[in-house]
Amino acid sequence: MRHAFQSDIDTISAIAAVPRILDVVCDATGMGFAAVARVTEANWVTCAVRDDIRFGLRPGDALKVETTICHEIRQHGAPVTIDDVAGHPVYGTHHTPALYGFRSYISVPITLADGRFFGTLCAIDPAPRRLDTPATLGMFKLFAEMIGFQIDAQERVLTSQAALAEEQEAAVLREQFIAVMGHDLRNPLASVDACLRMLARTELAEKPAGLVQMAQRSVRRMAGLISDVMDLAAGRLRHGIPVSPGSGIALEEGLRQVVAEVAASAPDRRIEATFALAAPVACDVGRLMQLGSNLLTNAVAHGAAEAPIRLRATSGPDGFELEVGNAGAPIPPEALGRLFQPYFRASGQPGQQGLGLGLYIAAEIARAHGGALRVASDAAETRFTFTMPVASAECLATKVPDAVAV
Numbered sequence: 001m002r003h004a005f006q007s008d009i010d011t012i013s014a015i016a017a018v019p020r021i022l023d024v025v026c027d028a029t030g031m032g033f034a035a036v037a038r039v040t041e042a043n044w045v046t047c048a049v050r051d052d053i054r055f056g057l058r059p060g061d062a063l064k065v066e067t068t069i070c071h072e073i074r075q076h077g078a079p080v081t082i083d084d085v086a087g088h089p090v091y092g093t094h095h096t097p098a099l100y101g102f103r104s105y106i107s108v109p110i111t112l113a114d115g116r117f118f119g120t121l122c123a124i125d126p127a128p129r130r131l132d133t134p135a136t137l138g139m140f141k142l143f144a145e146m147i148g149f150q151i152d153a154q155e156r157v158l159t160s161q162a163a164l165a166e167e168q169e170a171a172v173l174r175e176q177f178i179a180v181m182g183h184d185l186r187n188p189l190a191s192v193d194a195c196l197r198m199l200a201r202t203e204l205a206e207k208p209a210g211l212v213q214m215a216q217r218s219v220r221r222m223a224g225l226i227s228d229v230m231d232l233a234a235g236r237l238r239h240g241i242p243v244s245p246g247s248g249i250a251l252e253e254g255l256r257q258v259v260a261e262v263a264a265s266a267p268d269r270r271i272e273a274t275f276a277l278a279a280p281v282a283c284d285v286g287r288l289m290q291l292g293s294n295l296l297t298n299a300v301a302h303g304a305a306e307a308p309i310r311l312r313a314t315s316g317p318d319g320f321e322l323e324v325g326n327a328g329a330p331i332p333p334e335a336l337g338r339l340f341q342p343y344f345r346a347s348g349q350p351g352q353q354g355l356g357l358g359l360y361i362a363a364e365i366a367r368a369h370g371g372a373l374r375v376a377s378d379a380a381e382t383r384f385t386f387t388m389p390v391a392s393a394e395c396l397a398t399k400v401p402d403a404v405a406v
Contacts, residue, residue, distance in 0.1 A: 005045045008038045008118075009059050012047035015150045021121075021143045022050040029136060031104065031123040033057075036147060039070045039119040047119070053126060055100075069096050070107055070120045077117070079108040079137060084128035104129035108140040113152045121147065241287070241364045248281035248390075254289040255313055255322075262296040269300055270308040277313060281320040281390045283369055291365045291373075292322060294358040295384050299326040302382070320371075320390050325383040331375070339375055362386075 012018055018036060025034040032053030038045045044065040046057045057063075065071045069080055069091075082088055082105040085097040097103065107122035121144045130136075192215075199212045252275050259273045281288075292311070299309045303326030310325045331339065340363040359373075362384075366373040371388025 005038055005043070005047075005060070008045070009047045011151055011154055012036050012038075012147070013059070014154060015147065017150070018048045018147065019050070021147070022048065025121070025123055025140070025143070026050055026052065028139065029106070029123060029125075029131060030127075030129050031106075031125040033125065034121075034123040036110070036121055037070060037119045039065065039068075039074050039117070041065070041074075044068050044070055055124070067096060067099055069094070069105065070122060073107055073109055073120055074117055077109055077111075079106070079140065081106045081132040081137060083130055083132050086128075100124070102126055104131060106131045106136070106140060108137075108144045110144045110148045110151070112148050112155075118148060118151060120144075241361065241368050243284035243287050243365070243368045246283060246285055248283045248285060251281050251283060251285050251288060252277050252313070254285045255292050255311075258289050258292045258296065259311060262293060262300065266300045269303075269305065271296065271311060272308045273311040273313075275313050277315045277320075279315045279317060279320075279390050281315050281388075283320070283388070287365045287368070288322070291362045291386060292324070294362040295322075295324040295386075298358055298384075299324055299382075302326070302328060304328040315390055317390075320388050322386040323383060325381045327381055330379055331377040331382055336375065336377065340373065 022034040022036070025031065033049070033051050033055045035049040035057065036047045038047050042065060044063040046059050046061045048059060049057055051057060073080055080091075082091050082097075082103075085091055085094070085103045085105070091097060091105075097105065102124040104125045104127065105123070107120045109120055110118045112118055121140060196212055196215050200209075204212065255275070256273070259271055263269070263271050292313075296309065296311065303309055307327035310323075312321075312323045314321050340359050342357055342360040363373045366386050366388065369388045371386060373384065373386045375382070375384050377383070
C-alpha cells in the first residue's frame with residue numbers, strides 16, 4: 001500500500017508546515033492523535049501523523065476505507081465534528097467509533113484548486129473533547145486549505161520541471177538533427193553542384209545544357225533552404241544569429257552584387273538601386289548581403305510586377321540605413337505584428353516557394369548588428385527599413401530588442 005501511495009506521502013512529507021500543524025491541532029484541542037490522510041474510493045492511507053495515544057499508525061499505513069468516517073466525508077464533502085460519541089444523534093451507534101475506540105473526533109476535507117478531493121485533516125481521542133466550536137472548526141479548515149494550497153504548488157512545480165526536462169531533451173534532439181542535416185545534406189549537395197559546374201563547362205546540346213541549368217538552380221535553392229534552417233536554429237537555439245565584425249569596406253560592392261543576382265533571377269522585374277555610403281559601416285558584410293537579398297526577394301515575390309523595386313543604402317554620422325520598397329497590395333494590419341515570425345507569410349500566393357523564414361532571418365541579422373528592421377505598408381508602398389549604428393564593431397555583440405513592425 002505504501003508503494004502505491006508513495007508520491008502522496010512524499011508530497012505531504014515535503015510540506016514543512018505539516019508536523020507543526022499536527023502539533024497545533026493536538027495542543028489546541030487536547031486530542032491525542034492527528035493525521036493527514038489520503039482518501040480514495042478504495043483506500044485510507046496515512047501520509048503524516050502525530051500519535052500520542054499509541055493508535056499505531058505510521059506514514060504509509062492503511063485502514064479499510066469503508067471503516068472510516070473519512071470515507072463518508074469524501075462522499076458528502078462536509079466536515080464532521082463529534083464532541084462525544086456517547087449520546088450523539090448520528091454517530092452514537094456508528095460502527096467506526098466502536099471499532100477504533102474513540103469518543104471525540106474531527107475531520108475536515110482537503111480539496112485541491114481544481115475541485116479534486118485529496119483526503120482529510122483528522123483527529124481522534126479516547127476521551128470527550130470540546131470540538132464543535134467556530135474557532136476549532138475554523139482552525140481545521142484553515143489548516144486544510146493551507147495543505148491543499150501546498151499540494152497544488154508542489155504539483156505545479158513537478159509539472160513544470162517535467163515539461164522543462166522534456167523541452168531540454170527536445171532542444172538537444174533538434175540541435176543534433178539540424179547539425180546532422182547541415183553536414184549530411186550540404187556535403188552531397190556540394191558534390192552535385194561541382195558535377196553540374198563541370199558539365200556546364202563542356203559543350204552540350206541545347207536541351208542537355210538547359211537541363212544542367214535547371215539542376216543548378218535546384219541545387220542553389222536547396223542550399224538556400226538548408227542555410228535558412230541553419231540560421232533559424234542559430235536564432236532560436238543559440239540566442240541569435242552569429243555575425244563576424246568587419247570594417248564594412250566592401251559593403252557597397254556586396255550590396256550591388258546582391259542587386260545584380262536578384263535582378264538576374266527575376267529578369268522581368270526592374271530594381272532601382274541608389275547608394276550613398278559616406279561613412280564606413282562596422283558590420284558583417286556577408287550577413288548584410290543576406291539581409292538585403294531576403295528583402296529584395298520578398299519584394300519580388302509580393303510586389304506589383306509592373307512597378308519597380310526601390311533599394312536605397314545610406315550611411316553617415318547617425319548610422320547606416322538600408323531601405324527596400326515596392327508597390328502592391330498593402331500588408332493587412334493584423335499581419336504586420338507577426339511578419340518577422342518564422343514560417344509566417346502575410347499572404348498565401350499560389351506557387352509561393354520557401355519556408356517563410358526570409359524576413360525572420362533578416363530581422364535576426366538586424367538584431368545581431370545592434371540595429372532594427374521595421375516595416376510600413378499602405379496603398380502606395382510597402383517599405384522595409386533597416387537601421388544600425390556605424391560607430392564601432394562592438395555593436396555586433398550588443399543584444400537589443402527584437403525587430404518590430406510599425
